[in-house]
């Protein structure tokens with residue numbers, strides 16, 4: 001984002017020198033009265049990465065972020081954010097991170113300048129000039145009242161506030177909703193720049209194309225469980241679409257053996273479509289040699305296809321194993 005707060009010369013954070021994860025969660029569960037929003041989420045997020053938590057509506061993304069930022073107490077499990085336990089010291093976590101929620105709460109009666117001045121009182125002297133520079137780059141008039149801003153302008157003010165103390169960890173819940181395509185593009189590029197300086201970005205999203213552009217590590221959350229977790233490049237190479245044509249629609253074909261994992265399987269007439277993880281050339285060869293198989297076509301799956309496979313109701317339990 002050309003409009004983000006200026007990034008200071010990089011000094012390694014303690015987390016980076018030791019390569020301790022910036023975020024660790026261990027078997028986090030969140031049980032609400034009518035639903036289990038999280039069911040045993042264990043994750044580690046490394047410093048200097050853009051991590052994307054992907055999931056459909058209601059998957060549990062916001063709940064997870066609320067726990068990490070100390071706004072929600074989990075039913076069980078534990079987590080550490082920048083070396084601090086958000087359950088014990090929520091203020092300690094919030095001081096170290098930048099956070100923009102999916103519906104940023106800004107004091108409507110303040111002006112853009114006033115909210116910057118007010119928030120600056122919680123941080124050091126560099127906050128206000130950084131905030132003011134960011135607001136200028138976004139072309140927002142400082143004297144405008146928050147309540148008169150458009151949705152996108154509010155998002156820009158919220159981002160400017162979150163970035164002005166140059167946090168080592170930025171947590172963003174659906175960061176680009178409300179931003180126009182140009183600002184969105186600049187903003188996403190700036191997230192890559194942040195990670196290159198050793199800072200960490202955690203974003204939640206269901207925008208596959210955005211995640212593909214910026215994230216180096218992803219996790220797919222479905223019904224409160226992590227279905228897939230790992231470096232995006234590795235995940236992309238390890239999952240294939242396999243289409244098997246057979247001579248008889250009723251012919252049964254054994255799935256590829258372990259370590260392959262069938263994520264989803266669909267039958268349409270004489271064709272079977274599978275999404276398979278860890279498929280080897282030998283397995284493809286064996287499928288081609290199977291009696292009744294007339295053709296086998298394979299290709300690397302797209303992230304969108306991986307997402308659909310992981311969030312499909314036909315999802316196999318084996319998928320829950322993280323890479």
Ligand SMILES: Nc1ncnc2c1ncn2[C@@H]1O[C@H](COP(=O)(O)OP(=O)(O)OP(=O)(O)O)[C@@H](O)[C@H]1O
Pocket residue numbers: 032033034035036037055056057058059060061062063064102206
């Ligand atoms: N305070 C609450 N009380 C009861 N149920 C809740 C509460 N907060 C969230 N939930 C439920 O927990 C589940 C996960 O919600 P959450 O907001 O974490 O999903 P999400 O992945 O962020 O969805 P979206 O992409 O739509 O924002 C949903 O079924 C939701 O209704």
